[in-house]
Amino acid sequence: MNPFRYLSGLGLGSVLFCFQPAIIGAPNPVAAPTQFSERAPVIGQQDPKRLAWFKEARLGMFIHWGLYAIPAGQWPGQEAKNYAEWIMKQANVPSSEYEKLAPQFNPVKFNAREWVAVAKAAGMKYLVITAKHHDGFSMYATKQSSYNIIDATPFKRDPVKELSEACREAGIVFCIYYSIADWHHPESPAQYSQGGFHGAPNPNADVTKYDAYMRAQVRELLTQYGPVGIVWFDGGGAFRTENRAELLQADQMAAMIHQLQPATLINNRLGAAADYGTPEQRIPGGKTDEAFEVCMTLNKHWGYNKFDQDWKSPALVVRNIADIVSKGGNYLLNVGPTAEGLIPSDSIRILKEVGAWTTTNAEAIYNAGPTPFGNELGFEEAIKKEKNGQPLWVDRNEWRCTTQPGKLYFTLLEWPKGKFTVPGLTNKVKKAYFLADPGHVPLAVSVNASGATFTLPEKSPAALAPVLCVEIEGIVKPKTASGTLDTKKDTES
Ligand code: GLC
Numbered sequence: 001m002n003p004f005r006y007l008s009g010l011g012l013g014s015v016l017f018c019f020q021p022a023i024i025g026a027p028n029p030v031a032a033p034t035q036f037s038e039r040a041p042v043i044g045q046q047d048p049k050r051l052a053w054f055k056e057a058r059l060g061m062f063i064h065w066g067l068y069a070i071p072a073g074q075w076p077g078q079e080a081k082n083y084a085e086w087i088m089k090q091a092n093v094p095s096s097e098y099e100k101l102a103p104q105f106n107p108v109k110f111n112a113r114e115w116v117a118v119a120k121a122a123g124m125k126y127l128v129i130t131a132k133h134h135d136g137f138s139m140y141a142t143k144q145s146s147y148n149i150i151d152a153t154p155f156k157r158d159p160v161k162e163l164s165e166a167c168r169e170a171g172i173v174f175c176i177y178y179s180i181a182d183w184h185h186p187e188s189p190a191q192y193s194q195g196g197f198h199g200a201p202n203p204n205a206d207v208t209k210y211d212a213y214m215r216a217q218v219r220e221l222l223t224q225y226g227p228v229g230i231v232w233f234d235g236g237g238a239f240r241t242e243n244r245a246e247l248l249q250a251d252q253m254a255a256m257i258h259q260l261q262p263a264t265l266i267n268n269r270l271g272a273a274a275d276y277g278t279p280e281q282r283i284p285g286g287k288t289d290e291a292f293e294v295c296m297t298l299n300k301h302w303g304y305n306k307f308d309q310d311w312k313s314p315a316l317v318v319r320n321i322a323d324i325v326s327k328g329g330n331y332l333l334n335v336g337p338t339a340e341g342l343i344p345s346d347s348i349r350i351l352k353e354v355g356a357w358t359t360t361n362a363e364a365i366y367n368a369g370p371t372p373f374g375n376e377l378g379f380e381e382a383i384k385k386e387k388n389g390q391p392l393w394v395d396r397n398e399w400r401c402t403t404q405p406g407k408l409y410f411t412l413l414e415w416p417k418g419k420f421t422v423p424g425l426t427n428k429v430k431k432a433y434f435l436a437d438p439g440h441v442p443l444a445v446s447v448n449a450s451g452a453t454f455t456l457p458e459k460s461p462a463a464l465a466p467v468l469c470v471e472i473e474g475i476v477k478p479k480t481a482s483g484t485l486d487t488k489k490d491t492e493s
Pocket residue numbers: 064085086234235280295302
């Protein structure tokens with residue numbers, strides 16, 4: 001068993017969760033995959049400098065905000081209450097009806113600085129705002145269509161602009177989400193839409209015209225708002241066809257982005273030139289060398305749903321941060337603001353508690369390296385299988401480890417009674433202390449050939465997962481029964 005096995009359906013072309021192996025060292029960006037896949041191969045690691053800020057940042061805020069915040073989960077006259085940004089398709093609303101939301105959209109309580117302050121206080125270093133979601137409504141000042149927040153709503157303000165400015169003021173990297181799927185644009189063919197849905201299907205839709213529209217919009221987004229950290233594409237998976245990248249003219253899109261803003265990253269949902277992978281609502285089982293960002297909701301919906309009170313606990317969010325960073329990834333956590341322009345108070349409450357933890361434990365997160373161990377992450381079940389036929393991965397939940405030069409950080413997910421043992425840690429320990437302990441009082445430690453054992457106080461020094469900082473000599477070379485762990489196999493399927 002390879003403890004670093006990466007549990008993502010590698011190379012399976014899975015639409016749900018396909019995270020393909022990095023092609024490192026290839027001289028030029030590789031062409032989009034010929035086989036259908038929503039996700040493109042990740043090539044950004046050819047130039048680690050492009051990804052440097054992203055890997056340092058580790059935490060970002062995702063914001064799903066649009067006209068769908070008005071129905072807030074339920075379409076008038078219908079029973080279902082579990083909708084959000086997909087309400088137009090799921091409630092089967094024609095464009096002529098959905099468009100009526102625009103004149104009602106007047107989020108007078110929106111304050112870009114307040115939103116950015118929430119992100120910053122949580123310890124987030126970048127922010128991704130939905131400039132256009134699948135409903136096709138542009139939440140920014142576009143000249144490509146009048147179906148936008150300036151021309152079609154009484155609000156007449158550009159939140160993308162206001163957020164870009166507030167981000168720059170606060171030192172947060174500003175990023176843009178852009179949906180390839182579009183249920184409103186007359187040239188977006190229904191046949192390439194999710195479930196064939198379009199609010200006003202046009203049998204003569206010309207995808208090349210729609211491609212030009214998308215490029216013109218992305219050009220605006222990259223020229224109107226200063227530096228953009230990421231163009232976060234989504235919804236391209238609806239183009240279920242083998243020549244998807246060609247149909248989308250994805251290479252032209254990528255070339256334009258690189259020409260306008262060479263430092264901008266592209267996620268892996270365009271179908272070309274991907275800098276990193278985007279596992280959604282789940283965390284990969286093992287460690288990988290490939291850059292990735294787990295995107296996740298704080299409740300069960302991306303857009304605002306007033307019925308959804310199923311919030312994650314701050315403890316779970318903190319656990320996820322430690323888990324993801326120990327595997328070398330980023331965490332993009334979502335908020336779905338209301339039609340008034342407010343981030344839900346429960347999201348603010350959770351993020352505030354998370355922020356207290358990220359502040360205390362900053363050195364264990366930002367720019368931190370992945371675990372040098374691996375067995376602590378979990379194991380493969382001998383008999384049970386995942387849906388895709390791969391062995392079932394079982395998470396272990398005792399601790400996670402991240403690193404800085406000369407230091408190991410153990411996030412304790414469960415408080416061990418009396419002693420904490422790290423098998424395989426045989427380096428000389430210079431000092432061990434909790435980051436939550438302002439005095440950094442050293443703990444007693446004993447090291448032998450099988451590992452290190454730390455003597456803990458009776459009570460945890462922190463309400464949420466305490467982080468034990470261990471200053472060591474040399475680099476960690478953990479041994480397993482079968483010898484030194486083989487990290488070269490990190491990206492194996
Ligand atoms: C899914 C949802 C979409 C959301 C995205 C975020 O693709 O369908 O609405 O924007 O996840 O990753």
